[in-house]
Amino acid sequence: MQVVSGGFGRPRVHFQAPESDVVPNEMGKFLTGLNEFLDNEDSILKAVIAHLWFLTIYPFDGGNGRVARAITDMMLARSDESKYRFYSMSAAILADKKGYYQVLEMTQKDDLEITEWLLWFLSTLEVALTSSEELMERTLVKARFWHQYTEMSLNERQKKMLNKVLDGFKGNLTSSKWAKITKVSQDTAGRDIKDLIDKKVLVPAPDGGRSTHYLLFGSTA
Numbered sequence: 445m446q447v448v449s450g451g452f453g454r455p456r457v458h459f460q461a462p463e464s465d466v467v468p469n470e471m472g473k474f475l476t477g478l479n480e481f482l483d484n485e486d487s488i489l490k491a492v493i494a495h496l497w498f499l500t501i502y503p504f505d506g507g508n509g510r511v512a513r514a515i516t517d518m519m520l521a522r523s524d525e526s527k528y529r530f531y532s533m534s535a536a537i538l539a540d541k542k543g544y545y546q547v548l549e550m551t552q553k554d555d556l557e558i559t560e561w562l563l564w565f566l567s568t569l570e571v572a573l574t575s576s577e578e579l580m581e582r583t584l585v586k587a588r589f590w591h592q593y594t595e596m597s598l599n600e601r602q603k604k605m606l607n608k609v610l611d612g613f614k615g616n617l618t619s620s621k622w623a624k625i626t627k628v629s630q631d632t633a634g635r636d637i638k639d640l641i642d643k644k645v646l647v648p649a650p651d652g653g654r655s656t657h658y659l660l661f662g663s664t665a
Contacts (some may be wrong), residue, residue, distance in 0.1 A: 462501060470501045479514070491519035492565045493558070500552055513537060520569075531576035536568045544568075586610040589660075594645060601626040602636055606645070611658060616649070616657035 462470060474497055495516045502508050513534040520533055537544050547564040551557070589610060598606075605622055615621070623633035637658060640646040646658045 458568070461476060467501060467503050471503055472499060474501060487519040487523035487567075488569070489562070490518045491523065492562055494563070496548070496551065496556075496558060496561055499548065500556070530580060531572045533572050535568060536572035536575065539571075540568060582610070582612065593645065596645075598640075599636070601628065601632075602640060605636075606660075608639075617646075617659075618655050618657045620655070 474494075477497070478494055495512045498512045498515060499508055504511070516533055543564065547561055551561040566575045586607075589606075601622075604626060605617070608625070609617060617634045619630060619637055622628075622637060623630050626633065626636075628636075637646060641648070641658075647661050649657045649659050649664075
């Protein structure tokens, strides 16, 4: 089994898996080692090693990456010693697939010196944890916001745009963007926004400028 890229006649071999006749024995060693990992304390580094180990055996025709990520998430969950998990290592890996494949190929083509692999993996885990923290904070802010305005009468356009702002709207919120996203006229967008200003949900940004934009009431940015 090979992982290959490139056009016809110019293949580039990224990885050569072990011969099929040694895979059952290698998988036996892997499963034994995996169970020993789970019986010991602190599975974080062992999760990193197990991920690489499984992908080096490469036992299936397809789906090896998905299985490796599942094994990693399982071992991290064991390390957390909690039934609740608020971050996803799999999502963080997929967000940096280029870096992932580069360090994986470099490690497997060399003598399996895993220092760079460990550093990349732990750095990506930190990204996953930070992203999860930021997501939870946005979720709490959003929940508190809607709890505050639960009795307020809002139309569907206003709810949609407020949710976009709470989810991290890119750029400034202007009446023209409001009109484009909600597919209404500029006048309708202006009325929607004025209504929210009157209800102290939005305020015009203090810096003004050529195009007025709006912030959540009490927000500074």
